[in-house]
Amino acid sequence: MAVSRRQVILLGGVGIMGAGAAGAAAVPWGSVEAKSASKLDDRQMPRPYAAEFTQPPVLKPTSVGTDPDDGARIEHYTVTQRAATARILPRLGTPILGYDGIFPGPTIEVERGTRTTLTVRNQLPATHPAHGHVLATSTHLHGSASLPQYDGYANDVTMTGFKKTYHYPNYQPARTLWYHDHSAHFTALNVYSGLAGQYLIHDPQERDLLPQGEFDVGLTISDAMFARDGALSYDDRSRSGLWGDVILVNGVPWPRMKVKRRIYRFRMLNASISRSLRPYLRSGEPLTIVATDGGLMPEAVTVDNWRHAGAERYEVLIDFSKYKAGTRVELRNRSNENNRDYDHTDKIMAFDVVDDPFDTSDPTWNTLPTVLVPDNDVMGLTSSMAVKKRTMRVKRNDKTNLWTLDDQSWGQIIASGFQDVFAQVGLNTVEEWEFENKSGGWFHPMHIHLIDFKVISRNGRAPFPYEVGPKDTVYVGEGEKVKVLMRFGPHQGRYMIHCHNLPHEDHDMMTQFRVGLKANEDDPWDPIQAARPEFDDD
Template sequence: MTDGMVTRRGLLKGALAIGGGGLIVAGAGGEVVAASSSLAAKNTPTPYTNMFRRPPVLMPTEQGVDDKGPFHRYRLTQKIGQASILPGLTTKIAGYNGIFPGPTIKVPQGTRAEVRIANALGAHPLYKGEFSTVTHLHGSASLPQYDGYANDHTRPGHAKTYRYPNWQQARTMWYHDHNHRTTAKNAFVGLAAMYHLSDPYERAQLPQGEFDVPVVVSDMAFKSDGSVKFDGEDNAGFMGDVILVNGVPWPKMRVKPRVYRFRFLVSSISRSYRFTLGNGEPVHVVATDGGMTPKVNAVSSWRHAPAERYEVLIDFRKYKPGTKIELKNLSNKNNEDYGNTGKVMQFEVVADTAAPDPYVIPKTLDLGPQPFANLGAIDVNRLTPDMATARRSMRLERKHGIWTVNGETWDDVEKTGFQRVFAKPKPYDVEIWDLVNESGGWFHPLHIHLIDGKIIGRNNTPNRQAYAWEGGGKDVFYLGENETVSVLMQFTTGGGNAGGRYMVHCHNLIHEDNDMMIQFAVGDINANDPIKSDAAYGDTEPEQPVVYAPSYPLGT
């Protein structure tokens, strides 16, 4: 068996069963942990009985205009909360404002955001020791000191104000923990939430308001008392048996006979999904990680790794009230599946007294002007290979039981005082990176911070390029088993003093926590030091009341 590969037979042969909950730990290969919950029947959720709910939308504490333009200021507190996920039990989580998912932040393009995040966390639900955090706004072209650098810790009792430029075109982003060595545990217990960046072009072409729906998909396992069940030590992945949508197990959503836009984010630690409608009808992909796609593609299913974002349109106008449609998970290789992990959520069409929906599903989308084009920035969808000034290879492999990128780990980076880098492109340079999965039979969702990339090939074969659902900018690249993906990217930093060091890592968060991470630098390697330039500070300010926007009725 290749190092890094595990089969179902090999897994079971080397497994060690722990307790009555069915926890399975791989043997010598250490490849996967899969956990079925230890719940009594009365505490086990039944699919499609709980109503769908949307995370609340956080309102700014202050907004205005200064000499740099419009701004919004927000406040978040990381703290322990109690979640009602299971019937008859509560689950201790650690969330932004004590909820999971955390509140959604919505900001228009061109409005800077200052987000003060205070660490008021007590004992961690999963481990002993200091509950430090780092917040990464995934998808944002932030300066390094606000990008969530893994060693830029915020300790309990401290706070940090993150400054986000929001100059990019409209897109679905998300903020989550990125603390070195505990990212998986911290995100698993709740430190994850959406962040929506809008612009006039997106607002004019895609459904808004009630018909613009956030969908955060994750998986969990639970102990008999309702607490989370997790074991990711020295293993390559963790997968639970309960699928959550916005923190609700297998919810049912009431939809009107209209066109809905769903923003799908997978916040799972390791599990990937292949989403499809149970009736076989297509969905229309209108956006990827980097925002709207130039062409709208209809697909019957799409493959979705942790941290990827896909926005799809579903047309419910053809169905009569009372029609029920499942959203299913067909799964992918190297997932550990259980009885109900093939289910995600259910839509139930209800009557609508409003006039018929006139929305026409577009075939193409106008993405609007490229920011900083005057400095040389190019729309990611218009990049061509002849623009590249360098081509580099990045190999993902398992060496001596350790997950590595080009044979290196974050430990190697730390030992050089954070000076070791994979590449040093200049601002606005265009390069091709060949991402090579040599780790045997595992898949890797590789995340490259800062950039939007365009997939131009797979396995160096011209007729194996981007899948239909990947027709736009990406910052997470699904590297299937033994697959090479070629990515064309520009290092667009914005204006002013942008530049510095950014991370590249596997977004299987257990891989990341086992040091499967390196870095690159844009421009001056020591510009905007990600740890020292704007460090966390002692938190002496009292927690303020939280204000959320009015929410939609439960179940819609």
């Protein structure tokens, strides 16, 4: 088990909660004996590669309209947050909180330039069934350049019995986004309970270059630990992080998927609240990364493995034409420093190659692209464009057990009436920020809302090749210094910066920046007041 010294001395209480893929079919589980974090009877422990792979349903719009001002297409969607029971264990149900009662929530797919509204109805219990906190929620579309009042600001919460309609412009290039709860101080518990789903933007360039349809596959990867009764245990080890012993893909433990002998595209989202991954193929064959958080890279990158933190998205091509029918190809996990690992956390899922026919007139079946988007605006930024350079030190206070960003916490932001900021930036200006990890013993996926950034250096050297694409979350390992470059826009207002190890974010590793406006200036985009939730009388 890989455990750092500081993690060994940190102890945390255990509560009970639930997540999983509600409605999953019963599967022929076997028993497995393993050292684990779960308290399940051995007969209840899921067995790697015993369950069939599933994908969440694609959400259909409730209606479609046209913007009267410019004729743009508008699609209207609705999801309902509610409690449900998932079947992810042999004979035990697992309570969850889910969008439409499933985990992951339904996938939303839109074309670039099509605007959407997403009405989120909070029909959850008034308080969390296991932990007792008020289930007020805030939905963040991670990776979207949304207006502040639709960005899922942590204190812009919707209470049980209310609903909020979010507006998304979808003008950004094709990419894999995800929507998840972002309520202040309870993001980790709520996301761990199941409040997460993928949201995809397509465009013609991406459609021409990469596999589509059944060969374009979303993988939402997370980890979990189970109580004896089948509910999820929650042990964040004194707020340092939660590392479960069961790896879930789309809410299914270590699934197996049938694949045809051609190239597939996998949209890999690490939705774990703390665990990072280092995926690789057990066969030793390389994988091709074609897109990062913000969409297509300038060039495809071939890797043996890569470091994948919580909230990061990588779009990966795997060529199954190299394998004979009947071959099993395993997607494995080498893990990273400062995770906690168990007997089977070195496995993610398996692919079983079959000889079924497919359309070979589609050129993506056997073509691994090389040049993708060499003229991406974000990747064209240079340090000479930066009007200011800033350093953010990522720390832990061993006396208070709180995490801070440059000695600032979200509690201080609240106390300031939400006016204090880490940075006051000009609209459409370019800045260079350095994240310096001074916490010792932990890694931190740092996420900046609103913008895509370019990673320009890691510990004074070039970034990893697979990071050379537009990003919104960056892995900052123990003792590392990472520099990023970004242009602030297109909106004005207040946006968050935080660690995406979600127990860190909740306690209290989050701050904010302000674009354009000054402190206490009249703010028509106030993230809490500009678009209030409504009573849900439907």
